[in-house]
Amino acid sequence: MKFKAFLTQDGVNLLDKRFLPSLDKIGRVCHLYLTRDHAIFLHNLLGGDGIQSVAQFKKEVLFNDYRISSQNEDRIAFAIDVALLHRALRSAQTIQLQSQDDTAAIQIKLVKKLPVGSLNPAPFLTFETKGLRSAVVQDVPISKPLSRADVVQLQTALDAAQDLPQTLVQVPDLSQLQNLVERLKNVGELLMLAITQYGDLHLQVSTSLITVGSEFRKLKVLGIQADAPSGDQNLSAPTRTEMAIQRGEALSVQVSLKHLAKSLQCHLAKPDCAFYGISPQGVCLTVIFQFFIPGTRLTDKSISFHCRLPVLDTGSN
Template sequence: MKFKAFLTQDGVNLLDKRFLPALDKLGRICHVYLTPDHAMFLHNLLGGDGVQSVAQFKKDVLFRDYRISSQNADRIAFAIDAALLHRALRSAVTIQTQAGDGTASIQIKLVKKLPAGSRNSAPYLTFETKGLRSAVVQDVPISKPLSRTDVLQLQSALDAAQDLPRTLVQVPDLAQMQNLVDRLKNVGDLLAVAITQYGDLHLQVSTSLITVGSEFRRLRVLGVHANAPVGDQNLSAPTRTEMAIQRGEALSIHVSMKHLARSLQCHLAKPDCAFYGIAPQGACLMVIFQFFIPGTRLTDKSISFHCRLPVLDPGSS
């Protein structure tokens, strides 16, 4: 089992300034999943009841001289502490900058080393920053690489996590959503989310004493869409939503307010826009982030990032 590559400058900037800060907010421990074509960072795909997330990059976005081999069809996966990974990368970047000769490069590779005071070797993800005059090595501890069975299970979970909702609505900007969540989380922990094929997003928190909510209407719709009935326009938001559900033109679920607040941290990755959708049969709330090719409005298909928020039973709150 071997992996080594050099980080590109674009890869360093993407990870250091955008994705690793976001991934650390989602959960400290994540899986790194490397294949011949992609590098991925995954949260909670192999268990846990938290937010699932998938950040996927084509290998050339992050690396050059990318070399990988394993008995699992050249696929390698392991768990790592996102905060430690980010700290090691930042140190490598500092060393690279201090070299000042324009030749310093950051190589990343899997190694086994004997920890101090131990008789058994342990796996590490190693950063080696090389310049003309010096080289600095930093080791980040990782889990034992996943077995063939676990890699297959991870790939199956990844495939399942890619299923898109039939209807997606483009959500408002981060500041607006963050302000709303800050207000709603003071009311309760269980959030009702409804999405219609008309482009409406309805968020509501209820307790025995109060119900507070907000609705965003006529949002951009991707996928299955429908025209809102003219006669519904003067009805209340809950009534319109309930009627849309009865017509099969909307879905409604309950999610954790904490999970939604955590998913908003993904905006640290600086996506250009975000879409919300409810999976078929109300399986989860999916948040999909879209990135544009710099200087254009064209989707950058070399990067993808999405979250899945688990559904909660209203009766359990």
């Protein structure tokens, strides 16, 4: 089982300034899954009741001279502490800048070493900053690489996590939505969220004393969509939503406000837009972040990032 590659400068910037801060907000420990073509950061796909997240990069986005080999179709996966990974990356970058050596490069590879005070070698993801005159090595401890069976299970979970809801709506500015969710957290812990095929997003928190909600209308819709009935325009938001659910043109679920707030921390990855959707039968709430090729409105297909929030109650659907 071998892996080594050199980080590109764009890859260092993407991880350091955008994705690692975002992933750390979702959970301290994640799986790093390396294949022949992709590097993938995964949260909670092998268990746990928290947010599932998948950040996937084509290898060329992050690496040069990418080499991987294993007896499991050149697939390697292991658990890693996101904060420790980020700290090592930043340190390697600082050393690279201070070296004033144009040839300095950051190499990343899997190694086994004997930890201080131990008799058994342990696996590490090692950063080696090389220049003409010096090299500095930093080791990030990782879990034992997953077995063949566990990698197959991880790949199966990843394939299942790629399924898209039938209707997606483009949510408003993420910072605006984040401010709303922070206010709603002061009211209660559970949020009823509904999405209609007309492009409506309805958020509501209820307690025994008060109900507070907000609605965004006429949002961009991807997938199955419908025209809003003209006779519903003067009805209240909850009534319109309930009628849309009864017509089979909307779904609603109940999710944890804490989970939703955590997913909104993904704005640190600086996506260009985001879409919300509810999977059939209300299995989960899916949040998809979209990135554009710089200077265009074209989707950058070399990067993908999405979250799936567990549902506490399927509500009415």
